[in-house]
Amino acid sequence: MVEHVRDYLEQHQERFVGELVEFLKIPSVSADSTLKAETRRGAEFVQQQMKAAGLESRLIETAGHPIVYGSWKKAEGKPTVLVYGHYDVQPPDPLDQWETPPFEPDIRDGHIYARGATDDKGQMYTHIKSVEAWMKTQGELPVNVVFVIEGEEEVGSDNLDRFLAENKDLVACDIAVISDTSQYAPGIPAITYGLRGILACEVIVNGPRQDLHSGVFGGAVTNPANGLARMVAALHDDQGRVQIPGFYDNVIELKQEERDQFAALPFDEAKFMSDLGVKAVSGEADFSTLERRWARPTCDVNGMVSGYTGEGPKTIVPAQARVKISCRLVPDQDPAALTRALEQFLLEQLPAGLTMQFIDYHGCKGLVFDFNSPYMAAARTAIEQAFGTAPVMIREGGSIPVVETFQSLVGVETLLLGWGQNTDNLHSPNERFSLEAFRQGTLASALLWQEMANIQV
Known part of the structure; x- marks a missing residue:
């Protein structure tokens, strides 16, 4: 048959x-x-x-x-x-x-x-x-x-x-x-x-009502680009761990059987880096590259923009800065709860003199x-x-x-x-x-x- x-x-x-x-x-x-x-x-x-x-x-x-x-x-x-x-x-x-x-x-x-x-x-x-x-x-x-x-x-x-x-x-x-x-x-x-699941959002940080002359106003008002950079930097520690409160609470750890299975797969890390054009791999400490890619949660900036980005200099304090962020999630992490936690964490990092708008795009487990x-x-x-x-x-x-x-x-x-x-x-x-x-x-x-x-x- x-x-x-x-x-x-x-x-x-x-x-x-x-x-x-x-x-x-x-x-x-x-x-x-x-x-x-x-x-x-x-x-x-x-x-x-x-x-x-x-x-x-x-x-x-x-x-x-x-x-x-x-x-x-x-x-x-x-x-x-x-x-x-x-x-x-x-x-x-x-x-x-x-x-x-x-x-x-x-x-x-x-x-x-x-x-x-x-x-x-x-x-x-x-x-x-x-x-x-x-x-x-x-x-x-x-x-x-x-x-x-x-x-x-x-x-x-x-x-x-x-x-x-x-x-x-x-x-x-x-x-x-x-x-x-x-x-x-x-x-x-x-x-x-x-x-992996996902949550995706956008954060808009506003400062002065319009772009300002950096010589006249620089140092006197909070720069939204500087402020947002500090907020984004706070998302990870030096070991690559995400700092959003509760982020790892429900993470299902990899079984040793799975870790052994991943390790047994043919994987050339040098070729991986060469194919991507990077000089080193990075991420959460104590995990392999395949484990980081497949089975550990992450938080990444997908795009970030502020102020003047055209040809040549333009010395301003920008009025606004924006960043798009996504987190890849592993089983038992709740995208809705973590989206709320991310918003609260960023609000707590927001420098004085700035306001923040948070846009929740989508998520799945x-x-x-x-x-x-x-x-x-x-x-x-x-x-x-x-x-x-x-x-x-x-x-x-x-x-x-x-x-x-x-x-x-x-x-x-x-x-x-x-x-x-x-x-x-x-x-x-x-x-x-x-x-x-x-x-x-x-x-x-x-x-x-x-x-x-x-x-x-």
């Missing part, structure tokens, strides 16, 4: 790539209102492919871009798997840094280059094609599937939570699957079992999943068979808010099965996706349905 599915995937791989090329030609940039029709065309393409694969599918309208819903639910007594992905893409700018136009897919050196190639059109498409292989060769799937493919991931998924909350019957499932992460490295597939669950075991088996090597278990330092949403609103954990690489230029010029990874990911997806069919629900 599975051999027929494998054969189908091999025989139709060239067609799959051709279809992906057509998908990538669609400039479904959700952030660009002038491309609303094109973004909808991306949704319609996905719907058509779902129907061709044998799924029931429809567009569900939202206040923004439509959600593509697909399903097949005829495997009685078997698990139901929800596949999430997105058909919208990041803006392609800066255009002059692309070797080939971002919406004219180019195949070279074993990769397909285009905006959305790996984030997330190529990766998401593997699951539709794996369903097609089962349906065309067997007439049925080993498990029940539900597809929720949205068009607003790159602009905050404003309408997704509402859809999930209002359609719990449509999205009821036993496990979710997302392929919007990465392998650990070339030739080393991975399952991501943990994500960090998550860690049981990497010994039967669904994780099924994924490990499927990936090892498809890629020819067992996947490593890793965490991700970034945040995927929809994963928390699935846990809180749908009540399920998520398998994060990335087929791409961190070096695929996500959100950057010359985004790409390995054609071999596309093939292996599609096969892994097809095998995953078979492995999950053995799980009791």
Whole structure:
């Protein structure tokens, strides 16, 4: 049975790539209102492919871009798997840094280059094609599937939570699957079992009602730029620990098993520094670079501006200074509570003569999943068979808010099965996706349905 599915995937791989090329030609940039029709065309393409694969599918309208819903639910007594992905893409700018136009897919050196190639059109498409292989060769799937493919991931998924909350019957499932992460490295597939959460804010510090002459007024009034610099400097001590009161109170410490697992991964710190163009690594003392990136909380300035930044000097005391701050959080840290703690901490550091405005942008919790669950075991088996090597278990330092949403609103954990690489230029010029990874990911997806069919629900 599975051999027929494998054969189908091999025989139709060239067609799959051709279809992906057509998908990538669609400039479904959700952030660009002038491309609303094109973004909808991306949704319609996905719907058509779902129907061709044998799924029931429809567009569900939202206040923004439509959600593509697909399903097949005829495997009685078997698990139901929800596949999430997105058909919208990041803006392609800066255009002059692309070797080939971002919406004219180019195949070279074993990769397909285009905006959305790996984030997330190529990766998401593997699951539709794996369903097609089962349906065309067997007439049925080993498990029940539900597809929720949205068009607003790159602009905050404003309408997704509402859809999930209002359609719990449509999205009821036993496990979710997302392929919007990465392998650990070339030739080393991975399952991501943990994500950091986030809080994000902006702080505006105001002083005089207008910029002042630094010779006439300097030293007589508090400089907002100087004051904000002192406030930001107070966020960390000399050991790299965040100084917000209560910041570490609920942090779940790494188990020794995890620390040993991270240490066993092939990681070249010198190459890491060279690739980034830095002379040293830094961060919280007594933790490795991978531990800092994946499993420890952080607080970072994302942008800071004040006064005159044009060419040449302009001697002023600026009227205002602004900073954008984000904290990456680990499981059990509460983003809402820590946002309030951060605001209070900065207020306490505010120098006399200044006022502060605090803008709370968004937040989500960090998550860690049981990497010994039967669904994780099924994924490990499927990936090892498809890629020819067992996947490593890793965490991700970034945040995927929809994963928390699935846990809180749908009540399920998520398998994060990335087929791409961190070096695929996500959100950057010359985004790409390995054609071999596309093939292996599609096969892994097809095998995953078979492995999950053995799980009791």
